[in-house]
Amino acid sequence: MLSRYRNLRRKGMLGVNERNVSYIARYNDRKLYPLVDNKLLTKKAAEQSDIAVPKLLGVISVPSELHTLSDIIESHQSFVIKPARGSGGKGIIVITDRDGKRFVKPSGEQLRFRQLRRDVSNILSGVYSLGGRPDVAFVETLVAFDPNLQRYSHEGLPDIRLIVFRGYPVMAMLRCPTHASDGKANLHQGAVGVGLDIASGRVLRAVQGDLIIERHPDTDVLFSDLQIPEWRELLDLAASCYELAGLGYMGCDIVLDRYRGPLILELNVRPGLAIQLANGVGLRHRLKQIAALEHIDESPVNRVDYILEHFV
Amino acid sequence: MSSRAQVYLFAVIFTLLGLWLTYYKVSFLNLPLLPGSVKTVWSIEAKLLFNTWGEPVVADLALPEPHSNYAILDETFASSGYGFVIETDAAQRRAVWTRREADGLQTLYYKLQITQLDEGAATEPLSFSTAVLKPSWSAAQYAAATGLINEARNRSADSKSMAQQLLKVLADRDTFQDANMLFQSAPGRSPASLAVDLLSAADIPVHMVRGVQLENRGRNLPPAELVEVHDGNGWHLFDPITAEPGLPENYFIWQRGGQSLLDVVGGRSSRVRFSMISNDVPVENLKSIDAEGDSRTLAGLNIYSLPLDKQAIFKSLLLIPIGALIVVIFRVLVGLRTSGTFMPVLLALAFIQTTLLTGILILVALVMAGLLIRTYLSRLDMLMVARISAVLIVVVFLMAGFSVMSHRFGLDQALTITFLPMVILAWTIERMSITWEEDGAKEVMIQGAGSLVVATIAFLVMTNPVVEHLTYNFPELLLVVLGIILVLGQYTGFRLSELYRFRYMDQ
Numbered sequence: 001m002l003s004r005y006r007n008l009r010r011k012g013m014l015g016v017n018e019r020n021v022s023y024i025a026r027y028n029d030r031k032l033y034p035l036v037d038n039k040l041l042t043k044k045a046a047e048q049s050d051i052a053v054p055k056l057l058g059v060i061s062v063p064s065e066l067h068t069l070s071d072i073i074e075s076h077q078s079f080v081i082k083p084a085r086g087s088g089g090k091g092i093i094v095i096t097d098r099d100g101k102r103f104v105k106p107s108g109e110q111l112r113f114r115q116l117r118r119d120v121s122n123i124l125s126g127v128y129s130l131g132g133r134p135d136v137a138f139v140e141t142l143v144a145f146d147p148n149l150q151r152y153s154h155e156g157l158p159d160i161r162l163i164v165f166r167g168y169p170v171m172a173m174l175r176c177p178t179h180a181s182d183g184k185a186n187l188h189q190g191a192v193g194v195g196l197d198i199a200s201g202r203v204l205r206a207v208q209g210d211l212i213i214e215r216h217p218d219t220d221v222l223f224s225d226l227q228i229p230e231w232r233e234l235l236d237l238a239a240s241c242y243e244l245a246g247l248g249y250m251g252c253d254i255v256l257d258r259y260r261g262p263l264i265l266e267l268n269v270r271p272g273l274a275i276q277l278a279n280g281v282g283l284r285h286r287l288k289q290i291a292a293l294e295h296i297d298e299s300p301v302n303r304v305d306y307i308l309e310h311f312v
Numbered sequence: 313m314s315s316r317a318q319v320y321l322f323a324v325i326f327t328l329l330g331l332w333l334t335y336y337k338v339s340f341l342n343l344p345l346l347p348g349s350v351k352t353v354w355s356i357e358a359k360l361l362f363n364t365w366g367e368p369v370v371a372d373l374a375l376p377e378p379h380s381n382y383a384i385l386d387e388t389f390a391s392s393g394y395g396f397v398i399e400t401d402a403a404q405r406r407a408v409w410t411r412r413e414a415d416g417l418q419t420l421y422y423k424l425q426i427t428q429l430d431e432g433a434a435t436e437p438l439s440f441s442t443a444v445l446k447p448s449w450s451a452a453q454y455a456a457a458t459g460l461i462n463e464a465r466n467r468s469a470d471s472k473s474m475a476q477q478l479l480k481v482l483a484d485r486d487t488f489q490d491a492n493m494l495f496q497s498a499p500g501r502s503p504a505s506l507a508v509d510l511l512s513a514a515d516i517p518v519h520m521v522r523g524v525q526l527e528n529r530g531r532n533l534p535p536a537e538l539v540e541v542h543d544g545n546g547w548h549l550f551d552p553i554t555a556e557p558g559l560p561e562n563y564f565i566w567q568r569g570g571q572s573l574l575d576v577v578g579g580r581s582s583r584v585r586f587s588m589i590s591n592d593v594p595v596e597n598l599k600s601i602d603a604e605g606d607s608r609t610l611a612g613l614n615i616y617s618l619p620l621d622k623q624a625i626f627k628s629l630l631l632i633p634i635g636a637l638i639v640v641i642f643r644v645l646v647g648l649r650t651s652g653t654f655m656p657v658l659l660a661l662a663f664i665q666t667t668l669l670t671g672i673l674i675l676v677a678l679v680m681a682g683l684l685i686r687t688y689l690s691r692l693d694m695l696m697v698a699r700i701s702a703v704l705i706v707v708v709f710l711m712a713g714f715s716v717m718s719h720r721f722g723l724d725q726a727l728t729i730t731f732l733p734m735v736i737l738a739w740t741i742e743r744m745s746i747t748w749e750e751d752g753a754k755e756v757m758i759q760g761a762g763s764l765v766v767a768t769i770a771f772l773v774m775t776n777p778v779v780e781h782l783t784y785n786f787p788e789l790l791l792v793v794l795g796i797i798l799v800l801g802q803y804t805g806f807r808l809s810e811l812y813r814f815r816y817m818d819q
Contacts, residue, residue: 004811004818013814017644018804088750189751210816277817 012282014273019249023287027166027248028269036245036267040084040138051240052263054080054255057139063124069117069139078142081116083123083135089156089184091128093119096142106155106183144258152176152194152226154218156183160196160234160262162252163271163283166296167242168303169235169252170286170311172196173278174228178208179218185253192216193278194223199312201231207278234262235307239300241267286311319802323795330791337786347781353385353427353591354526354564360409360420360574362582369394369414369578373422374522375405380565382426390421404570418579426564427593440569442517442542447509453497454513456490461514463488472543472557475516479507479539479555504537507552517542519569521549524586526562532585535573536563591627628661630783631774633790635660638770640800642762647807650766651740651747651759659763660770662732668771672764674714675732679760681710682741683748690745704738 035041046053057079058072073079077098083091093116097104103111111119120137122128129135149158156177163171173193177183180190187193192213195204206213206223215222228234238252241264251271254262276282289310297303313321337343360371375398376384389396394409409420449457464477483503485492494506504520511518518541525536538560540547549559559565567573576582635657642648650656663671685706689699711734740763748756773779782789806814 001811004815005806007818008806008811008814011817013806013810013817015804015806015810016647017807021802021804090750212816277814280817282817 008282012284012286013276014283014287016273018284019273023165023249024270028250029246032246033269036247036250036269038084039082039086039266040136042245042264042267043138043140045244046264049240049244051244052237052260054140054143054257054263054265057141059136059138060120060124061136063121066117066121066124069120070113072139076141079139080142081120081123081137081139083128083137085129085133085135086123087128087130088186088189091123094142143255143263144260146229146256146258148226148229149174149256151219151221152192152216152223154179154183154216156181156185157255159185159265160228160254160256161271161275162235162238162254163275164238164241164250164252165287165290166248166293167239167300168290168307169198169238170290170307171275171279171281171283172198172201173275174203174226176216178216180208187272187274187278192223193274194226195275195279195281196228198235199308201228201234203227205278205280207274210277229256230261232304235304236300237262237264239303242303243300316802319798323798325795326791326798327795330788330795333788333791334786337788343785345782345786347777351427351593353425353593354382354588355425355591356423356524356526356564356586356588358422358424359532359585359587360418360422360582361585362418362576362579364414364416364418364579366413366415367578369409369411369418369576371409371418371420371579371582372575372577373407373409373420373584374567374570374573375407375422376424376426376564376566377404377568381429381559382564383429385425385427387422387424390423394420404567414578440517440519440540440542440547444512444515444517447512449509449513450497453494456493456497457510457513459490460488460494460510464514470543471516472541472548474514475511475518475541475543475548476550476555476557478510478514478516479550479552482507482510483553483555502537502552504539504552507539507550511539511541521565521568522570522573523566524564524588525560526564526588526590528588528590531587533587535566535584535586536560538563540568627780627784628664630787630790631661631780632657633793634774634779634783635770637793637797638773639766640797642766642769644800644803645807647809648762648766649759650763651744652736652763655736655740656763656766656770658733658736659767660774663767663771664775666732668768671732672768675737675764678707678710678714678732678737679741679744682707682737683745686741686745687748690749700738700742703741704735707734707738707741 035045040056040059043053043056047056057076058068060066060069060072073095078096080095081093086092094106095103095111095116096106099110101113103113103116105111123135123137126134143157145157152158152174153176158174158176160172160174162169173195175185175187176192176194177185178190178192182189185191190208192206192208194206196202197204203223203226208217214224234254234256237254241250241252242248245267247267247269249269249271251268253265253268255265257263273283297306334345338345358373360373362369362371371394375387376382389407391409393414394411396410397408399406399408407422460478460481463481464474467477468474481488482491482494485495494510495501498506508518508520518539521538521540522535523538525533527533537552538549539552540549542548548557550557551560574582574584636654639650639654639656643650643653659671659675665671666674682703686699686703689702694702711732744756744760747759
């Protein structure tokens, strides 16, 4: 046991204790959390700083504004409704198409407007927010899937999680929803984590739970064939989140839109550690290297250059 | 100075301070570091109740005798509106309350703290009268008594065994009609007072002994009566109901001989009821209770300066940091997931009252029932506070139901259910049910089992006699616990569970 401890330590694995004490507590200012915990605030701040996000179509903050829902979605064939403070993908309503007066969900299920309105009303009453606090619902454009990535997902949307430390993206993985994860991208719920080489975006390996796998369990596609397009743009976008949120240690969730390229989906103050398993590499050495930097380059592009140079 | 260095500095200061204070108390105040010599101190509350109707009242309570089997450490009297005086005659101290006019139910209190004497009851040097006072009975009663006396005489060899046999036949009302008749002819009389009459009728010197059968957390107990008979050589105690000789265990002799425990003039239906709790106090401290202004008191750190019932509360309060330490160790070093951070500590505290196995069984049953009901409530789309309150009320109902049912089946252990922290339970049920919906039943099992494991271990540590002794007598050691927790708060190594989680990385 002691030898395993030393071994993991040498390999640079980061444990929960160290993450909490040495990185989250030291580099993240608590008063910045509300911006990150509220997806609507994150999105608005991002739009102000010209950081690419799915376009905000409208906001419904109180039940008396529910009647504006039909105006907001009127001209859109597809859209997504989200609770501002939901967690773990709960309460998100994805509408991919319309069939006459009805709305079509990814599963093929059809909703009447009345049902849609009731779902939004539930979001407002705080059904999905932590602690049941009244919440705000917002409507955004549906991300147009990159067909190349679409093959690696079951139902849900694959996204790319990057750990961004002091503005430097240090590690990345693709999170592919599976049937077991019920279309959600959370690894502990059964989604597949695909480790990506931070410098090139190439696949390192894929894990589901504890096991290393080669193919997607539902779609049977080989992970080793995968190449993330627009990797450099994606890194630049992730690096720019540091200026947006001001958090030293965070997780950055990015999706690839077929037309608009990489978009920020949400930020996370307490990103999980499974990304190390997906990469087969520990975070510690990279974090230490960045922590040792005396000065942080102010330009996101320069920071990414540093990464491309040093983390090959 | 970096925050890390500050933490270590404080940890070292706290630890050294705690250890130094402990060392000081051990070596200069001679407090025992390890448990061993503790004595049980009983706090007894005697409640005097009687009804009055506006006439002058004199209530006269016999106080415990100095030559009892227990020593009185402290006594207080509560008597609002009453004049109060202690009268001492040769044999007996009596507390006398007086009032010109009183109406309705009156309650007076007499509180005392006692501890058992090592030498036991001082039976010998007593000079009670061995004169026999014949009871004033009717002819029929005498006839019945004579029957019983003859029966007992046939079965016995000397006056001691005679007395014992007499008590046996008196108690065996199914076999002996005469005994039955005696009881029926004197309704309302206690077995002890009948036994005194019967033994007197048999020319055996006898008097009644009144006292208290001590029982931890006993509430509103009536006085327990014994009879003491003289066999020509010395006095012997008997339980009038079982005819067992000798002094029962934990029996506090209040009054030997004497007419009555409580006399009330101007009042009716007077009675005395006793409530009590027990406390284990090191022998050393009994002395400081005795000696006023003892120099041992160390700048407010001495809990013994508090009243005894408050000390009992502190006893469990002082154990909470130990439970917290266990929680920190299990979450930081082991990585066990629990449902709610300090819920296991509260559970462990409750287990101290319920005993471990009963506590766990009741808890599991309660949480499962609560989860079922919560599942239904969640379908009703309620606001959280209302929902938790609803669960709370359901938990109260479940507790009441469990208690009544188990009592009916004769499982009185389950009555301790009320010691489980109700509000915490409601929260636990709420949290577990959310976890169930969001992360599945497996996660609920993991967290539930984790909580139970931590609670059980916390319970085992907190009930360890050494730990109990140390926290109670050396509360400054909690500074050491604080120091350890501060250091653990800086631990950045792997958790035990991570060694498993990351096992595939070890190649």
